[in-house]
Amino acid sequence: MTAQRQTKSDPGTIDSMTFRNACGAFATGVTVITTRMDDHDHGMTANAFMSISLDPPLIAVSIAKTARILPLMQAAQRFAVSVLAAGHEDLAMHFAGRPRDDIGDPLRDLDGLPVVRTASAVFAANVDQTVDAGDHVIIVGRVSALETDPDRRPLTFHKGCFGRLNEETPPMLEPGWLLEGNHW
Ligand SMILES: Cc1cc2nc3c(=O)[nH]c(=O)nc-3n(C[C@H](O)[C@H](O)[C@H](O)COP(=O)(O)O)c2cc1C
Secondary structure, eight states: OOOOOOOOSSGGGSOHHHHHHHHTTSOEEOEEEEEEETTEEEEEEESOEEEEETTTTEEEEEEETTOTHHHHHHHHOEEEEEEOBTTOHHHHHHTTTOOOGGGOOOEEEETTEEEETTOSEEEEEEEEEEEEETTEEEEEEEEEEEEEOTTOOBEEEETTEEEEOOOOOOOOSOTHHHHTTOOO
16 A cells, blocks of 8 residues: 555644544454443444543443434443454444344343343443544443453454454563553
8 A cells, every 4th residue: 555644734634534544554353332222222333442441440432423322322321332253243244334134133231231242341331421522422431340251352453354363472461560550
């Protein structure tokens, strides 16, 4: 790919596609954000997920203002995040506006919220803060419950493509490092 450069300081001059391509260089995992309103479950695929704070346990997601899940999350004041695993490409597309009839019943309950059954980690959260951010809204949630499945490998997203990790370096830190007040 040809290198792309945008160096103008006026943010209005940054071309959206160039900006999007640059952000796509940051490899992420893939999640499904879910919520429940009036017994109706709704989910949306998102890679804009991050862990925010250990104490208290906070997570954040960034949701497009046009996304159907946003008013549901704001009304419910609760949401869940399911971290997708390798092999979940179909699920990721199902919850990204390409619904599939053969997807079955991919959701189960965690603390009164729907989560993906076969996810590698699931978090249930109560909305703690909502931040207006351009064409998105950042929602910070305080985690009320979580479960992990350590045997699952991650689904990745990089430059618009799903992928898998094929190589991991050995742990660089001894387990006690985290407990000594070093955050991540
Ligand atoms: C890999 C991937 C990551 C995505 N990440 C986000 C995200 O972080 N935030 C967001 O608002 N939409 C994200 N989307 C787009 C939504 O999943 C998509 O627009 C969805 O159709 C919106 O739901 P709705 O059609 O019910 O409104 C992502 C899509 C994919 C495939």
